[in-house]
Each structure stands twice: as structure tokens, then as C-alpha cells.
Amino acid sequence: MKRKITLKQIARELDVSISTVSKALSNSKEISEDTTQKIQAFAKLYNYKANNIALSLKNRKTKTIGILIPEIVHHFFSTVIRGIERVANRRGYNVIVGLSNESFTKEIINMEMLANGSIDGIILSISKETLLKQDYHHFNATINQGIPIVMFDRVVNEVDCDKVIVDDFNGAVKAVKKLVENGCKNIALITTMDYVSVGRLRTQGYLEALGLSGIEANSNLILKIDDSLDVENHLDILETEITQFFKANPNIDGLFAVNELYAVSAMKVARKLGLTIPDDMQVIGFTDGVLSKHATPSLTTVSQHGQKMGEQSANLLIDRLEAEDNDNEQYFTNNPKDHDFIKVVIETEIIERESTK
Amino acid sequence: MKRKITLKQIARELDVSISTVSKALSNSKEISEDTTQKIQAFAKLYNYKANNIALSLKNRKTKTIGILIPEIVHHFFSTVIRGIERVANRRGYNVIVGLSNESFTKEIINMEMLANGSIDGIILSISKETLLKQDYHHFNATINQGIPIVMFDRVVNEVDCDKVIVDDFNGAVKAVKKLVENGCKNIALITTMDYVSVGRLRTQGYLEALGLSGIEANSNLILKIDDSLDVENHLDILETEITQFFKANPNIDGLFAVNELYAVSAMKVARKLGLTIPDDMQVIGFTDGVLSKHATPSLTTVSQHGQKMGEQSANLLIDRLEAEDNDNEQYFTNNPKDHDFIKVVIETEIIERESTK
């Protein structure tokens, strides 16, 4: 087994100094053509590559960005990762992944792990428990350490950083408006508890659209699911709740759900209750994942553009990272730029499928 | 903004030497209780944490493991990552992710990136293009550099390393046997091209089960999908092929598909052709993902246990990593242990749902 070769070994082997080797390999014109050739040939032969760790230590930057998300077995989040990874790699960065598993504590531990020199910046989406606790000190702490953060999807006003979100409010408005246009009179909503910002915004959009259409909101037609406790039989509970909801409100002829799982589950329940979709009830979900595409009937959704969110987040972060490189001093004192945080809003669009007319 | 504090700064502040600080923080009893107290208090106040990069350089180990997979927007792979991440974190490791996007070149580039000091070991699943080319030199190169590799799911005999696979062959046998027991006479197979080992093994299992049941295999009942070219309208092509396949073989009453997408698509096509599942045709897929659970009817599958594969892979890798720590010398000469590679086979099981009787 041949360990990776280092500058030192090349230097010894070729009987030159380490710095000569270093310069030759970076094509410095300080070094004569002869030695450069010799050194480069040797390096190539032994497949020399500079050690990343040493470079990181020297340059005080790792060229890797951390991702911290609540869950990876989730189409939306993996889509975002893919987007981040694409632009990160293109721009010469690596990607390191931490999972909070929706837990406040694990989010903090992971942040500290990452912030301890492993990464130059972080892209994250806040865990549910953190949202519930409303304790964001760990984010501010890392930012204060000089590690820029970009938040996506589940963001929060209390933290000053770049953000990438989807237009949850208007996405919901569009969806509900569409249901109204399609002739629905009693439009129900299945949503999450309010502490998840995206759920709250989508709920507001639902109410707004009803208002605009001159329909009075009816709180009976709103079902709030509490999925904070991640129990085994979550799915059964979900279906039971929806069943009761539908039975209590047999007049529902349109449904907007804030995610695709709720929408697909609702369709399943509706079918079991003998309803035909979209004839008896039209359904629109949020987030365009595999489920939407392959459900029966396939689901009309408000697309969330996860990959695009990832790409934007990565670009935002790397832009800021490389901006620091240039105007170092200014940037870190009390330059106004410090507070010019960008909020990118990605437009949603409705992808029509079979669950609406 | 306060940059992370270092040993040097603490030392200067407290007017002691760097090594005193270092020792005090690691509770060395060389240092007097007084100074230890003082130093630890100060460190805590400023939230001192040792810099990972410096530690990595010093210890020649990064305590992070690399994952290299073909695709992340894929339920199976994200499940595996979750498994890896769980045990990695528990055992004090971080996880860094690279995506090959099924490309040979990108796989190599990523391997080199990772192998350049960023990680202590790699867990990977081979890209399709690599499988097709049968060029595995990059894997062997990394192993020769002293970086252990664990392969999962898409593995290959030509590389000497630990492997974690699912019992593809027997899983397929079980599935097809079940169809036979359920009374199917003309059992079709939808599979991938043979160069993907898991596809080949599952195909062999299909043939084996037919043989055992005294049914003669009929090549007309086998549909091989070529998904090597990752085109936009892949789904349409898939459905078209399946439609032709079903029309050409109206006698099919049982179907085994080597992944859930094929199975679900087949069910959709079957329904369009007026067939009822499971009455007219029973279907079993491989891999237990979201689609299987939420399809209509829900799909009976052979479970692939992605998370368990991830956990096993991580344990295997970390075990080897920490074994190196101990018997360093022996391990790297020509110790027989060097060649004692482990192949973990995870048993499959059939999860019965509505697509079979």
C-alpha cells in the first residue's frame, strides 16, 4: 500500500527543497523550466494531489459547505440537496450533510460539529422542534463566528441571513382560486400546526383566496394535523383523522392540502368513502414529488421547485463566501453590506393533473 | 464578529504557554488544579472548541466518512444515507456526500476529491456507467492509498472490499414463488439491462423460481428496459413499452418487477387496458418505498431494507477504520486480515399489500 505522496517526499526524492516543488507544481515562473518539468513529471507519475486538510488549515477555508436539514428521506429535501450539490461542485465546493431529524438538540450538535472548522458556510432548513421552541441562538452564534448561513423553505425572521423561500402564500392563493374557478363551493383545507411557517403561510393563502372570491371561511372545513410527535402509526392516525373530517363535512367538493402526503391520503380516504375524484371532489396539493406524479388519480400540485431552491441557496452562499475573500477588512467591521441580506422568493406554478377538472 | 478562539489566544490572554492550555483542557494531571480551573473557565466562557481541521491534520484522520452514490432523489438511496448517518454520528463521525449522477467521470472526480484527505473511508454504490464500462481502477486506486471502501447494493467482484447487499436472488425467488402459489400461470418479468448486477440477480431469481415450480420460462414474458440514457420523457417511454408488452401478451396474470417504479407504472398501464389488480393480474415489486405504500392499489413488495444496509455499511467501515488504529503495523504489511473482506447479505422479506391476493 502506497500512502499518498507529499511535497516533502517529492522534494527529498528529487533532491530539491519543498518550496521549489510547491512552486514548480503551481507553474510559478520563478522556477526554471528544467526543474519544473522534472518535478511535474515526477508528481504526475506518483499521482500527487495536494492534501485538502493541509490546504484548509493554511487557507482558513475548507471549500466545503454544510447542509443541515430535518430529514433526508423526503423527496423535497433530497431535491434541494441535489440542487445544492450541483452548483457547489460546479463552483469547486464539496458538500457535507447533517440531519437534525426534526430535533432541536441534534440541530445544535450538528451545527457545532460543522461550525468547528469543517465548513465555510451552512445551508439549512429549520427543524420543527426549533420552530416550536422559537430558540434560534445557535444560528446567531454561528453567524457571529463569521460563518454565513442561508436558510431555505423553513425560515424565520429572527435570524439575519440570506433566505430562499417559495411563495407559499401566493401558491396557496393560486391553488384555491383554481378550485373556485373549477366550480367548487365548499373548499376544505388540510394543514399543519401553525408553528411551521410554511403551513401558516399556506393557510393564510387559503383564507385570502376565499376572501377574494367572496366565500366565507368556515373553520369546520379546516383540518390541522399535529405531526410533531413522529409516531410509528402516523399514517393510520392521519387517515383516521381525515375520515372523520370528511364524514363530518360531506359537502366538501374541493380540497387544498399543504403537502402531497396529506393530499394523497385524502384521495385514498375519499375513494374509500365512495367519492370519485375529481367528479365529487377536486384535490390540489403542495410540493411536486413522486407521490403526486404516480398517485391515482395523479395529483394536481403547486410545485415547490426544490432543486431550484437548492441551486439558489448555494449560489447565494458561495457568492457571499467569495465576496468576503475580496474586501475582507471592510466587510467585517460595520460595513452596511453586512446587513444587506437577500431574500429570494421562488415563484410557484400549478401543475395540472387528473385530480382537478 | 468574534472569530473562533484558539489555544494561542487563550494562552496569551492568560499568560501561560500554549501547551499548558492544551493539557489543561484535556484534564492532564500534569497541570495544577488552579491553572486547570482558570483555563477551563476561560475556555468555557469563550466557548472554545478545538478546530477540526487542525486535529485532522495532526491525527491524520478526519473522522468523517464519504458517501458516493449515483443519485440522491431516490427513496432507496436516501434511506441508506439516513442509516449511514445514524451510526456514523453515534460513533463520532461526520458524513460527506458526493453524487455520481450515474456518470463514470463524475464518480472518479468525486472519489479523488474525497480521497484527497477529506475522509477516512468511503461507502459507495457503483454508477451505471461504471458498471457498463467495467472499469474499476479508481476503486482499487483509493483502496491502495489506504482508504477502505465499503460497497452496497451495486457491488462488483473485481474489487476487494467489504460489501453489503440484499439477497436479490432469493428475494426474487420468494416473490415469484408467491405469485405461483397465488395461482398465476403466466408470470411476466420487467427488469433492467443485465449489466446492473441487481437486475441480473433478480432476473436469475425469477428464472430459478419458475424452474422450481416446473414452469417453463418464456422469453416473450420478459421485458428488459434500457434506462441507461436518462432522457426527459423516460416515463412516457416506459409506459409505452409496457403497453406494447401487455398487448403482445394478453395472457399475463402475474408480474414481477425489479423496482417499484416499473411495478407502479405497470399497474397504471394495466388499469388503462381495463385490467383489475389483483384480480386479473397480481403484481409484486422490489424495494419498498413511498410509491409502493401509496400506490393504488398499494403494492406488494420485496423490501430492500435501505436503512439497515446503510447502518451495516457504516459499522463495517468504522470497524475497519478503528481496527487500523490498533494493530497498525501488522495490518498493513501482508497480514492475512487484509484480505478478510466481509460480505453482509441482508435478508429480504415480502411485504404483502393489495396488489396480490
Added chain:
DNA sequence: TTGTATGCGTTATCAA
């Protein structure tokens, strides 16, 4: 044109 010295942040060895 080449080499020496220094520093990035740590720990370990050895000297005081």
C-alpha cells in the same frame, strides 16, 4: 533560480 523560515491550530515529547 533556488532555498529558508514562518504560520495555519493541535498534540506529544522532552527539557526546565
Added chain:
DNA sequence: TTGATAACGCATACAA
């Protein structure tokens, strides 16, 4: 009980 020094691998300012 404490501190100086070297080393991990690299890049670079400066000296020769």
C-alpha cells in the same frame, strides 16, 4: 508543574 519545540502538509515572504 510548566514551557519550548517539533510535526502534520502546504504556501509564501523573504533571503541567498
